[in-house]
Amino acid sequence: MEPLDDDLLAAVVNVTPTALWVIGADGTVQLANQAALSLLGYSSADEIIGAPSHETLHDHHPDGTAYPSEACPILGRPGSPANSAPEWFFTRQGRPLPVAWSTRAVGAAGARLLSFALAPHAPGFALDEVDEVDITTRYALRAAVDKRVRERFRDPEFTAATLAAELHLSVRSVQALLAEDGRSPAAEIRRARLEFAGALLSRGATVSDACRASGFSEVGTFGRAFRRQYGQTPSSWARAAG
Incomplete structure (x- = not known):
C-alpha cells in the first residue's frame, strides 16, 4: 500500500470535525484545522499561525483576571495533566467559550497536539438567550x-x-x-x-x-x-x- 502523501494528510486533518491545534515547542501556533478556526471565529489560519498559543486562546479568565501561561496545563509544563476540567477559550471576537480538551506530544521536536470541543455543560456556562x-x-x-x-x-x-x-x-x-x-x-x-x-x-x-x-x-x-x-x-x- 502506498503511504499517504503530505498534501493528502494535510487535507484530511483540515476536514476532520474535531478541532485540532498544534503548539510548537516555543509555544506558538503551528497548525489549526478548519474545525478549530470555525469554533474560534477565525476566517483563515494565516491570522494565527506563529502567534503565541496561550495568549491567542486565553490570556485572561472570563472574570477578566490575568491567566499567565505558566499556570496553563495545556502547554504541558512538567507535572501538568494531559487533560483536565473544561477551560475557557476566547473567540476572535472576544466571546468566552467553555471547552473540553486534551493534548499529546507529537513528533520529536517538542510540539503538542491540542484537540478541543465546546463543553456547554461547563460550570458557569448557561445559555438562556x-x-x-x-x-x-x-x-x-x-x-x-x-x-x-x-x-x-x-x-x-x-x-x-x-x-x-x-x-x-x-x-x-x-x-x-x-x-x-x-x-x-x-x-x-x-x-x-x-x-x-x-x-x-x-x-x-x-x-x-x-x-x-x-x-x-x-x-x-x-x-x-x-x-x-x-x-x-x-x-x-x-x-x-x-
Missing part, C-alpha cells in the same frame, strides 16, 4: 445537540426536555437553536428513531422489535409516526424491503 450568542457558538451548540440525539434516541425516556437537561440548556434554548434551520428537538428525536427503525425493518426485523429497538414505547404510536413520515405502515415497508 440564544439570540445573544454569536453564530460560531450557535453552530457548535447545534452540533452538540445533534450528537446527543444520535447517542440517545434509542432510550424511550429520552425527550426534548431530557436532551436540554443533559446539555445544561433550557428547552426553549434548544428549540431556538434548531428553529434556525427549520427543525425542532422533538422532531429530530423522532426522525432519528424512524430512520433507525426503517433500517431495521429493511434488514428483516419484526415491527415490534424495530419499535422497541428504535426508542418507541408503544407499537401504535410507532406505526402512526412511521406512516406520517414514510406514507406507509411499518409492515408494508418491511414487505417491500423483503
